[in-house]
Amino acid sequence: MCGLFGEFGPEALRDPADIEAISRTIHHRGPDDGGSKTGPGWMLGFRRLAILDLSAAGHQPLHSEDGRYVIAFNGEVYNYLELREELLAQGERFRSGTDTEVVLRLLMREGAAALGRLNGMFAFVFIDKLARRFLIVRDRLGVKPLYLCRQGGGLRFASELKALLAWQGAGRSLNRPALLDFLSLGYLPNATCIFQGYAKLPAGHCLEGDLDNAGRAEPRCYWSVTVAPDDRPPQTDAATREELQALLADAVRLRMRSDVPVAILMSGGVDSTLVAALAQASGATPVALTAGFAGADEDETALARTVARHLGLTLRELPIHAASLADVDELARIHDEPFADPSAIPMFRICEAARREATVLLSGDGGDEAFGGYRRYVEMQRHQSLLMLPNWLRRAAWTGLRGRLGPSRQYRLAKATLPDGLIGAVFDGLGLLRESGVRALLPSDLAGTAGDVPAEVARLWSASRGRDILSRQRQFDYGLYLPDDVLVKSDRASMAHSTELRSPFLDYRVVEFAARLPNRLLVSDRQGKLILRDLARERLPRDVWAGRKKGFGVPLKEWLRAPGGLAFARERLLERNALTAGLWSRPGAERLLQDAGAMGTHAAQLIWRLLVLDAWARTWLPTEGTS
Incomplete structure (x- = not known):
């Protein structure tokens, strides 16, 4: 798990001092070692977090023995030992015990055709210096980030946006339409970037091209998941559970491979406790780590203790620094783009504390998307009848009632009027530009261009037209919420503290298997993850497999209702600040902050988004203003 950066083109950076300055911006991603290599029309830089083969043999960028090929590899290929054995049988000889060298030699033999054989999370750059060709790749699900910037005929790339911004003369011109996405969703879709001229390589995509014409290379998809509609005949339920158990057990086994300590981030939920149970069943005895939120509904410390005793695992309760609204500045520093998922705060603090125990952490990320764990999936099962009503009738109800309803109910009614079942895309968050609270915050130059939902939400949702609502929701979350919210949060929080986060539920084999499951094995009108609960029933206490999902919030x-919280918000959002002028509507923010005592979840989310946007502007916008 590391960080990389580089440039292709006739003006590719060569000055060691400039390269080192860029490297320092992502030192946190790889504090153990750093390196760079340059050649005619190319530069590669790297920061290393040593996980496999801790010796100097793992130094990157890594060259082939004849010097023709070079690679900078960020991430892990979990099945590298199996691939290594194949290559040894074919006559390859290795100089290290790293997965990076396995990937290098596989690419030397097979080129881009090798991508389908890699089981892991990664972003890497591979160069054939003789043929003057390159290959840039991001993993199937987008666990590892990769930013791009085209400069004339050249191309720059980096694991984090801050590294690209460190180039001399790098632009910071605000992409104003991106504000619509952020104020609506609380994060930015992969299809956009907060600054003009920058982009992200989509999950499951690669770039191939000529070093001498790198700026013209276009991404192509090498893998995608398709959630099958709920009309396929399954095998027997028992056989399905048995196959899933074998897949998950193998995914856990592969992710236990490490030359540094491995621990499990364990709450009291089904996903992380099932990972712990499968790790223990494989003969491993990793330490389980849990974080408590004393007095909060989200606290699951007691349940984590019960699970640890049941499995015979050592449990360490992490001392978490008290979180507060002031943490917004730290989040702005590590995220580079506005990111307002509130659970980023506890995630950041948990990784901070966990780093004292282990370098590799196993998590339950991806379990909700794969197996229908989110509340919105269950809610849509309950409210299917809403979609049967004519849209004109739903719109008439919204028009007649919205003035007499509170913000939360008004928002739900507004969602119910969306065409084509779009209620499924925004059911568990704001995500609705038409909603009055969001609309009131939009800058005047953007309010007139805003539709019902952000353009990327509409595009991704329409791509699954014709399927049942649950299949559409799961497909949508794989395209937007998982890569652009959940995995961004996990990557930035873990890498900020130089830790590696691995999730067995993000094994592509598990994802592909779950995508073929019928809805009846996933969600009822009471709870989700039915098939996972069945697996957990055999291994874990009843309070786990029968419990409700608590979330991670x-x-x-409460923070904003408190006098200090309200004062903090007013000071940040209503003061005269040239940087934030025009990022949101000041009158809309004033109305939002008027009645803190009656503040609901809906308003609190919107205020938090404004605080995040304010902190981001103070951190990343040039002091002379935006262009």
Whole structure:
């Protein structure tokens, strides 16, 4: 797990001091070692977090023995030992015990055709210096980030946006339409970037091209998941559970491979506790780590203790620094782009504390998307009848009632009027530009261009037209919420503290298997993850497999209702600040902050988004203003 950066083109950076300055911006991603290599029309830089083969043999960028090929590899290929054995049988000889060298030699033999054989999370750059060709790749699900910037005929790339911004003369011109996405969703879709001229390589995509014409290379998809509609005949339920158990067990086994300590981030939920149970069943005895939120509904410390005793695992309770609204500045520093998922705060603090125990952490990320764990999946099962009503009738109800309803109910009614079942795309968050609270915050130059939902939400949702609502929701979350919210949060929080986060539920084999499951094995009108609960029933206490999903949040309402919280928000959002002028509507923010005592979850989310946007502007916008 590391960080990389580089440039292709006739003006590719060569000055060691400039390269080192860029490297320092992502030192946190790889504090153990750093390196760079340059050649005619190319430069590669790297920061290393040593996980496999801790010796100097793991130094990157890594060259082939004849010097023709070079690679900078960020991430892990979990099945590298199996691939290594194949290559040894074919006559290859290795100089290190790293997965990076396995990937290098596989690419030397097979080129881009090798991508389908890699089981892991990664972003890497591979160069054939003789043929003057390159290959840039991001993993299937987008666990590892990769930013791009085209400069004339050249191309720059980096693991984090801050590294690209460190180039001399790098632009910071605000992409104003991106504000619509952020104020609506609380994060930015992969299809956009907060600054003009920058982009992200999509999950499951690669770039191939000529070193001498790199700026013209276009991404192509090498893998995608398709959630099958709920009309396929399954095998027997028992056989399905048995196959899933074998897949998950193997995914856990592969992710236990490490030359540094491995621990499990364990709450009291089904996903992380099932990972712990499968790790223990494989003969491993990793330490389980849990974080408590004393007095909060989200606290699951007691349940984690019960699970640890049941499995015979050592449990360490992490001392978490008290979180507060002031943490917004730290989040702005590590995220580079506005990111307002409130659970980023506890995630950041947990990784900070966990780093004292282990370098590799196993998590339950991806379990909700694969197996229908989010509340919105269950809610849509309950409210299917809403979609049967004519849209004109739903719109008439919204028009007649919205003035007499509170913000939360008004928002739900507004969602119910969306065409084509779009309610499924925004059911568990704001995500609705038409909603009055969001609309009131939009800058005047953008309010007139805003539709019902952000353009990327509409595009991704329409791509699954014709399927049942649950299949559409799961497909949508794989395209947007998982890569652009969940995995961004996990990557930035873990790498900020030089830790590697691995999730067995993000094994592509598990994802592909779950995508073929019928809905009846996933969600009822009471709870989700039915098939996972069945697996957990055999291994874990009843309170786990029968319990409700608690989530991973923070008490935003309570913070903002408190006198200190309200004062903090007013000072940040209503003061005259040239940097933030025009990022949101000041009158809309004033109305939002008027009645803190009656503040609900809906308003608290919107205020938090404004605080995040303010902190981001103070951190990343040039002091002379934006262009």
